[in-house]
Amino acid sequence: MSPFGALREQLLDAAAAFAGEPDTLAGILSGLVDDVDRALSEELEIFPVCHHSPASALAMVRRLREKQPKVIYLELCEDLRPLLDELRNCRLPVALQAFATDVDGFPASWEPLSVVAPITEASAEYQAISYALETPGVELVLVDRSSDHVFQWLPREPAEAKQGGEDAGLHGDAVGVEIGDLRPRFAELEEHLLHHGKVRHWSEWWDQYVEQPLTGADYESYRQVMVLIGSLFRRLRPEGDQRTDRDEDRERHMWTRMREHLAATGADPAECLYVCGAFHAASRVEQFGLASDAPFEISPRTATRWLYGLIPSSNSAIEAQFGLASGSISIAAATWEKALQRGNVKPFQIAGQKAGKKKASKKPVAPAAPGPVTDRLSGFLAKPPVLDGLDEAELLGWSVDIVRLARRNGYQSSTADAIAVFETAILLAGLRNRGRPTPYDFQDAAVTCIEKDTVPGRRDVRRLCEILLGGDRIGQVGYHAMPPLAQDVFDRLEPLGLDLSKRTVQRALMDLRADPDLVPCSDLLWILHHLLPDDAVRPIMGARRLGERSIQESWDLTIGKHQRSIIELGYEGVTVEQVLEQRLRRRVHDPKTTAADALAAVEDSILYLRSRRFTDELGARAVELLAAERSVDDAPEVLRRIRRLLAHYRSTEPELPAWCEAFVTAGFAHYCTLLPTAFVDEATGVRQVSAMLGFLFTMESLALALGCERAQLEIAVRQSHPEQPAKVALVWAAQYLLGTLPLAELRARCDELLDNPLVVPAFPEYMSGFAQAMEPAPALASFVVELMSKAFGRLPDSVLLPWLPGLITTLREQAGEMVPVLVREAGRTFPGALSALDQWTPPWSPKAATSVAAVPVPAGPVTDLLSGHPAATDAMAALLGCDGGWQQPADGPSPGEAGALLARHPETATAVSELLVHA
Incomplete structure (x- = not known):
């Protein structure tokens, strides 16, 4: 006979009394009892948990001391097991991470892949891990699917693979894996629970109706209630939920792994403990239980190379990634500390993780023999909750401290506010059927009584309450738990004399001339500035450009705050130089990379790596990309970068590298071939054509010396017949540079344009073309000033005033960088004083030539x-x-x-x- 027979009858009677058609409700209620009976009758003891639950952690500590299992099966990715030994070098909370940059077998849009499993002290799994690592003869086995299978079992939509979101704090876009995800899977049920529970969010509901009642419950009651809750959420899940199949596959995987381990080791199931989420404890898959022999084929892992490490986590990062209310983890930690003191419970602690804490006692105690399963649910559900008495000292301390903290943050609070917070918290607890105000009641009372219309500082009252109750605790990975790259970074920056583990901003001042030993530190900081987020390593004074080296530098460093980014660099290589080289190589070989991108990689290689062999390799790739391009969209960037690189090599080396010469010759032939098409193509802008001409004419002498033919350029210009006014001006400028269009004839053509009223509205575009032509022909600056002066002098106001805004807009959009050149040239041409303006004669005026002729030589x-x-x-x-x-x-x-x-x-x-x- 089932021990839950009486409870089943009561639930069926209740279903008949409250539902007109009790079949559905009766099936659900009887199914809950069946799930509890099945889970508790299993030969392998199942310990259901909820993640970050103090009640689960307390029950775990008590059960471990009583049972002293020899094998603990834990619901966690099986390939993360080696990381658990490194927890002793960290400060919680931290997260176990599996990371992959080069994927094989997954969509490329998912790259990089990241899986995190956060660990906090107030969690049942941490207590199980600590017990297993600190107790000799205890084996800890992780039985959940591997990190590779986490992504194998996801649908092939990129959005599913990035469910962490941008607000996941220190965890970034990682897919979160947690034990005991007890939360309703559809909005209607959660909304119903929150409404009738008179609470604002799920974390508060869980604290009031589950956490507090189970904190002092015995072990059997705890197990039965947790399985009941897991079964309830499981049976009320909507049909067609995509997560159903994945959850059931996880359960099949875990039971298969446990049976394999028991068969391989011969362990006694009575000395084993299976720790899993309460949701999975109520599993109904055919592989459930040691008595089942239902097979389940575990697919092989893909060829993706996974890297593993520990990254720092925080309370806010865990809350953001898993959708918990802000401050709920801090409140859970405060509840955990108070429960330990009230229950005189000594938790398990990994040795070396925190100084000053005593380790848990390891005195041998006779293991408790498993007793028969009895019905504890009936009494627990029928008995009214025990209302804790008001802890006036605790609430009064909170009220006084929050007022003090509010004053420090700019609030005009007083002792009267502390009294109001105290009384309001008691009132809110009474309205919510609580005998003792919870931290959530205290938060609401503080906001009501202290926060006014505006927030005077950076923190509101709710944030101040979180700080008061423990704050956003941020974990840290110790030096010995870091990958070799991160350790190398800390070692190489040691001459700075700074504590880089601090999360605050630290200023590093370096006089590289007085202290040459700091030059390697400077080189490393510039590489980190290139690889890490902008605010991790930020230069305040100093620059790193071609041909320029600073003698003094100043840096703002927050390396401790960005520990995760440095650790993830360690997944890509052994040193930062190796990581940078790999990234540059991947960048230039990416299918979307252009010649301009490759030249940028060449420049980065020169600045940071100083490897001639690697730089030549990137340069050769730039030549290939330029020759293969069928577009000239990046011509301005190509021209700017190759000019800078040529100037660098000419000033530092006796001869140009072979790839530079090949780039010039390939670019000369490439742009000559595309020039006629670019002139007539409407999609190609004036700036791009101007950059092509700038490349051809500024590189002409070098290209001819390397064997190119000038006739190719002449033919390309002769074949160009544009229709757009700006491009017509560019063709005229190119013909002038080639010597086929004398300046006098060019001046005459422009005068004809000004005299033609049909062309005057389009004259700003001609001006834009001539301004762009200063890129290949800087000598035209004086002519452009002349042309613009003639336009202002000849055109009547009725034409000039409507024409002027268009001219300004065209120059700003298409020739903005050339306008300063025109201004300087105009400053040299026009008189510097207003008094000389009346007697001034333009140098291009016929009167100027006559006056000059009268002056004898x-x-x-x-x-x-x-x-x-x-x-x-x-x-x-x-x-x-x-x-x-x-x-x-x-x-x-x-x-x-x-x-x-x-x-x-x-x-x-x-x-x-x-x-x-x-x-």
Whole structure:
């Protein structure tokens, strides 16, 4: 006969009395009793738990001391077992982590894969782990599916693999794994429980209706109630829930692993304990129990290479990742400490984890023999809850402390507020049918009585209550539990003389000239700044750029706060240099990488790694990517980076690397081929075409020296026939640079544009094209200033005023970086004082040429020297776009532009002459 027969009859009678059609309700209620009976009758003792539950932890401590099992089966990923031994080097809370960067067998969008299992002191599994690690002869076996199977059993949607979310705090996007996830799986049931329980969230409901009643309950009552709750949530789960199959597969996996272990070791089931969530304790799969022989095939793991380690966790990170109310973990920790003192219970503690705590007693005690299962549920459910008396000293202490803390954070609180908080907490507890105010009642009372319309500081009253009750405790991974890379980072930064384990911001000041021993620290910090989040290693003073090295640096370091990021770097390599090299190599070989990205990787390699072999490898990849590109979208970035790299190599090395020469020749041929198409393609912007011309003309001399043909560039420009005004201006500028369009003809074409009223509205686009043309032809700056001045001088106000906003917008959007060049050129062209403006004549005006012609060229050695050797001056004049010949005698024809140029600037020619005479 089942010991729960009487309870089953009572529940069936209740179903008949309260439901018109009791079949469904009767099936559910009788099924609850069947699940409890099945779980407690199992030969292998099942210990149901809820994660971060002080009641579960207390029951675990008592049961372990009474039973003293030899084998503990724990619901935790089986491949995390080696990490448990490293807990003695950490400060809780921490999280066990499995991490994979290179996935094989999973969607690429899931990368990287991360699984975390947080551990807190006020949890039943930590007490079981501590008992197993500190008690000789006890074996701890993890039986849940592996980290690889966690993702194998997920649907192939990326969103499912990232259920941690961005708000998961220190855990990031990791998939959380916890023991005893006791929470309703659909909103209707949870809303119903919260409404009738007169509470705001699930954590408060659990504390009032489960946690507090079970804290002082005996072991059998605890087990039966926990299995009953797990069965209730399991049977009320909606049909078609996607998690149903995964949960049942986990249960099949765990029972299969336990039977395999018992068969392999011959352990006595009476000396074993199975610790799992209450939800899984009420399992109904066919593999349940040691007597079952139902097979279950466990699929092999994928080829994904998993790495394991410990990362710091915190109360807020656990709450965020698993959807708990803010402050619930801190309240659970406070409840745990108080229950230990009230019950005079000594918890298990891993040796070396915390100084000053006594280890649990290990005196041999005769194991308790398992007794027959008796019905404790009937009495527990029928008996009204025992209302704890008001602990006035505790509540009064909370009220006084919260007022003191509120004052420190800017609140105008007083002793009257402390009294109000005290009385309001008692009132709220009475309204919620509680004999003793809980921390949740105290929180609500403090918010009601202290918090006004505004929050004067960074923390509101609810946050202050959490701090008062224990705060957001943050764990830390000890030095010996870190991977080799993290240990290497701490060792190499030791000369700074800072305690890098602190979570506060620390300032590192380095004078690299006075103390050269700090140069390796500087190199390491720049690499960490490149690899870690921005606020982990932040430079305040100093820079690391090509051709630039700081002699003094200042850094703000929060390495202790970002311990997790450094630990995860250890999953990728042994040193940070190796990690950086691997990341750069992966970056340049990514299918979406462009030539500009590869050049950026080359620059990073030069700055941080200083490995010529590796840099040449990345450069060769950049050449391949440039030759394979069919788009010129990244031409401006390519031009900017290759210019900087060429300038660096020319200033530091006797010759250019082979990959640089290959990049120039490949780029010259590549852009010459794409230039005609880019000019007519509407999707290609003016900036991209300007960058192509900038590459071709600035790299022309080097490309020709390396074997390229100038005819290829001439043909490409000749084949370009754009229609957009800005690109037409670029073609004219390219023809001017090639010498096929003289400056006089270019000036005449632009004058025709200004004289044509149909073209005037589009003239800003021409101006934008000429401004962009200063990229390949900086000498055009004076011409652009001339062109813009003519536009302002010739156009009437009726045309100029509507035209001006368009000009400004076009220049800002398409040639913003060229506007400062134009401003400087205008400053050199226009007079510097307002008084000189009336007498000023533009240098491009015909009047200026006439006035210059009236000034005779002074006779002397300058004239003789230049007239005796006119070839050099003629070549310079042609290069500057000056037409005409030399100045003739007064009775001869008018002077040309070369003569006018000499007449305007005689000082320069005189100085050159004197240098040549003295030489």
